[in-house]
Structure formats: C-alpha cells, structure tokens
Amino acid sequence: MTGSAHASDERPVTVPRLRKMKRDGQRITMVTAYDATFARLFDDAGIEVLLVGDSLGMVVQGQDSTLPVTVDEVIYHCRAVARGTRRAHVVGDMPFLSWQVSPEKALENAGRFLSEGGAQSVKLEGGVDAAPTIERIVHAGIPVMAHVGLTPQSVHAMGGFRVQGRTEETAARVLADAKAVAQAGAYALVLEGIPTDLAQRITEAVDIPTIGIGAGPHCDGQVLVCYDLLGLTPDLKPKFVKRYAEFFEEGVAAARRYRDEVRAGTFPSEEYSFGKVKKTEAPAPKSGLSLVHVRTVYGPKG
Numbered sequence: 369m370t371g372s373a374h375a376s377d378e379r380p381v382t383v384p385r386l387r388k389m390k391r392d393g394q395r396i397t398m399v400t401a402y403d404a405t406f407a408r409l410f411d412d413a414g415i416e417v418l419l420v421g422d423s424l425g426m427v428v429q430g431q432d433s434t435l436p437v438t439v440d441e442v443i444y445h446c447r448a449v450a451r452g453t454r455r456a457h458v459v460g461d462m463p464f465l466s467w468q469v470s471p472e473k474a475l476e477n478a479g480r481f482l483s484e485g486g487a488q489s490v491k492l493e494g495g496v497d498a499a500p501t502i503e504r505i506v507h508a509g510i511p512v513m514a515h516v517g518l519t520p521q522s523v524h525a526m527g528g529f530r531v532q533g534r535t536e537e538t539a540a541r542v543l544a545d546a547k548a549v550a551q552a553g554a555y556a557l558v559l560e561g562i563p564t565d566l567a568q569r570i571t572e573a574v575d576i577p578t579i580g581i582g583a584g585p586h587c588d589g590q591v592l593v594c595y596d597l598l599g600l601t602p603d604l605k606p607k608f609v610k611r612y613a614e615f616f617e618e619g620v621a622a623a624r625r626y627r628d629e630v631r632a633g634t635f636p637s638e639e640y641s642f643g644k645v646k647k648t649e650a651p652a653p654k655s656g657l658s659l660v661h662v663r664t665v666y667g668p669k670g
Contacts, residue, residue, distance in 0.1 A: 400591070439480065460481035462492040491515055511555050515558040530561070543566070561582045564585070599617065
C-alpha cells in the first residue's frame with residue numbers, strides 16, 4: 369500500500385488492524401507525539417500509531433533520562449494527543465515504577481491511560497519478568513504493546529544506552545523475552561537497540577507485529593521519536609535516526625528574522641495590523657432631562 373493510500377484511509381487504526389498488517393506484509397509506522405499539534409501533523413500524514421512516550425522526559429522536560437516521568441504527566445500528554453488525533457492508534461507509555469510495584473497497581477495505572485488519557489492501549493518495558501503483568505492487564509481488556517531489548521527505564525542496570533543482544537547468550541535472553549510477552553498476550557512488540565539479525569529472528573518467531581528502533585529493516589514496522597525525525601534535537605543524533613527535516617535550524621532562522629524585523633520596525637506592517645479607529649458622528653442629544661441631570665439639579669430621590 370502506498371503512502372498516499374495510507375494518508376487517505378480514514379478508518380480508525382485498531383489492534384486487530386495492526387495485527388492484520390503483519391499478516392498482510394504491510395509495514396507499520398509509529399512516531400512519538402506529545403501534544404495536539406504534533407498529533408494532527410502525524411495523523412494527517414497517515415502514521416498508523418502515535419506513542420505518547422516517556423521520552424517526553426528528555427525531549428520535552430529536558431531530563432537526562434526517562435526515569436523522573438510520572439503517570440500523571442504522561443496521561444496529561446495523552447489527553448492532548450488524543451484531542452489532535454482522528455484515526456491513528458494512540459498508545460500511552462507506562463513510566464518507571466508504574467507497573468513494577470504490583471499487578472494490581474499496574475492494572476490501575478493502565479486503566480487510567482484509557483479512562484483519563486484517551487489512549488487505546490498502553491506500552492510497558494520488560495520481558496519474561498513483565499509477562500505475568502502483561503497477561504493480567506490484557507485479561508482486563510486493555511491492549512498492551514511490549515518493549516524488549518534496550519529498555520531505557522533500565523538504563524542504570526544496563527550501564528547506559530547500549531545495544532543489547534550482541535552475544536549468543538544475551539541474544540537468547542532477548543529472544544526469550546520476546547516470546548514471553550507475545551505468549552502473555554501483547555498485541556505488538558517494540559524492539560530497541562538490538563542487532564539486525566536478532567530482530568529478524570524475533571520477527572519471524574512471534575505472530576505479533578514487531579516495531580523496531582535501532583533494530584534494522586526486518587521488523588514489521590518502525591518507530592522514531594518525533595523530535596529526532598523532524599530535526600529538533602540539534603545535539604543528539606543517534607546512529608539509527610534518519611532526520612527527515614531540520615526544524616531546529618529552520619526555527620532558529622525564523623526567530624532571527626522575526627527579531628531583526630521587530631528591531632528594524634518593519635514588523636508589524638500595515639498588512640499585519642488592524643488600521644485606525646473609525647470616526648463616527650456623536651449621537652444627537654435626547655430630549656428631556658436625563659436621570660443624571662435630574663439628580664444633579666434636584667438631588668437624590670427622597
């Protein structure tokens with residue numbers, strides 16, 4: 369299916385439709401979004417899935433990692449994205465410690481993403497250890513997108529943002545994680561920061577769509593952080609990111625032109641102003657005495 373065909377398809381993107389796309393060999397596109405404007409931009413472009421990622425901690429809040437992000441913060445951004453979306457599938461990212469404390473707490477938080485945030489599903493990081501929680505959430509009727517490989521919430525345990533599964537031993541663990549979450553009922557699986565051949569093995573081993581980020585071309589779909597895709601992160605250029613625009617540079621140039629025109633007094637010109645106040649004739653005086661006149665001459669009543 370061509371990009372233009374995707375963009376003109378107004379049907380809502382659902383979980384069954386995403387799974388069917390894998391069976392039909394159609395690639396899935398997913399992009400992060402954090403507000404209504406970006407949501408509308410990507411929705412109009414025909415992107416199938418919008419992920420309200422905990423990556424907002426780094427690209428929106430300026431944090432060094434995703435760890436400080438809270439459930440309330442992601443839900444706030446989910447509501448904004450949902451308002452700007454007509455057809456794309458909206459996924460709320462469950463942040464650090466939102467599901468690990470207990471299955472009951474995980475289910476409660478997952479439910480909030482749908483009931484308060486307007487999301488259609490949730491995403492959580494973890495493999496074999498997360499499988500029981502995924503199963504619990506799915507059984508409650510909440511679709512779950514899983515995430516294995518490089519999991520940013522485990523950045524300290526991994527010793528940094530490092531590619532996972534480079535050896536046969538570690539690759540076997542990632543594969544086991546993928547199979548566990550698929551068996552637990554996840555409807556899709558993000559594969560992040562793993563070798564290309566491992567991502568291909570996983571994609572062939574599970575019957576749910578795999579969506580790669582830094583995992584090579586053999587996944588069923590791809591995801592990028594919108595700030596990376598649009599060139600809004602001037603100091604961060606990961607190897608796996610292709611920048612399809614340079615919005616940061618264009619924005620700086622536009623702001624400089626604005627500054628120069630304001631300083632020069634050329635903005636706002638007449639084109640961007642509302643002109644002069646229209647002159648109108650004074651209304652003719654009314655006959656008889658006004659209430660003000662009566663009170664002034666005769667004093668207040670009584």
